[in-house]
Amino acid sequence: QVRLVQYGGGVVQPGGSLTLSCATSGFTFSSYGMHWVRQAPGKGLEWVAVIFYDANYRYYADSVKGRFTISRDDSSDTLFLEMNSLRADDTGLYYCARVAYCRGGACYAELDYWGQGSLVTVSS
Amino acid sequence: EIVLTQSPGTLSLSPGERATLSCRASQSVSSPYLGWYQQKPGQPPRLLIFGASHRASGIPDRFGGSGSGTDFTLTISRLEPEDFAVYYCQQYGSSPWTFGQGTKVEIK
Numbered sequence: 649q650v651r652l653v654q655y656g657g658g659v660v661q662p663g664g665s666l667t668l669s670c671a672t673s674g675f676t677f678s679s680y681g682m683h684w685v686r687q688a689p690g691k692g693l694e695w696v697a698v699i700f701y702d703a704n705y706r707y708y709a710d711s712v713k714g715r716f717t718i719s720r721d722d723s724s725d726t727l728f729l730e731m732n733s734l735r736a737d738d739t740g741l742y743y744c745a746r747v748a749y750c751r752g753g754a755c756y757a758e759l760d761y762w763g764q765g766s767l768v769t770v771s772s
Numbered sequence: 773e774i775v776l777t778q779s780p781g782t783l784s785l786s787p788g789e790r791a792t793l794s795c796r797a798s799q800s801v802s803s804p805y806l807g808w809y810q811q812k813p814g815q816p817p818r819l820l821i822f823g824a825s826h827r828a829s830g831i832p833d834r835f836g837g838s839g840s841g842t843d844f845t846l847t848i849s850r851l852e853p854e855d856f857a858v859y860y861c862q863q864y865g866s867s868p869w870t871f872g873q874g875t876k877v878e879i880k
């Protein structure tokens with residue numbers, strides 16, 4: 649069965665860095681696009697970043713552009729989110745999620761499987 | 773950026789009642805690349821509806837989606853106790869991908 653297991657997270661000071669991991673199994677990781685979505689405490693869902701199956705296309709929310717980097721390692725079926733210059737408003741639960749399918753080189757589809765979430769707290 | 777506005781913010785209903793949730797987009801959602809997710813406390817979101825009207829695998833038929841262009845609706849025909857949760861719409865047809873702010877369905 650499809651599994652997305654997240655690692656990383658923790659408490660970091662403003663301006664610090666952190667990397668989240670999302671280890672996947674149960675599907676051919678290299679054929680799927682992947683997203684990161686976050687949720688501030690008590691708030692709604694906010695899209696963060698996406699990487700298409702071939703890693704040639706990566707898109708970011710304006711709020712994280714230039715600070716966060718999404719990447720993937722198809723040899724280990726793992727997705728990453730490297731977060732730099734962290735701010736207090738980056739605090740929240742970060743989810744990885746799989747795009748249901750990619751077609752014609754693009755990955756515009758619903759998010760059908762989600763990780764359990766990684767808590768990131770940015771505080772001095 | 774396509775802004776999604778969900779209404780109402782909170783829906784107070786009793787089990788067995790019908791729930792109607794709205795999601796309005798600031799511009800037309802192509803294809804339509806519109807999905808609905810359910811989130812319960814302490815859990816990740818769960819896909820309910822994709823392509824505006826198609827139920828995801830394992831989703832009961834009391835959940836239905838409709839709409840096109842800029843106006844979309846999620847309907848729960850008869851609320852079960854496990855349906856009380858927060859519901860989000862999402863457009864995935866253009867960057868940036870965006871979510872609505874959510875509608876909480878609570879027990880009256």
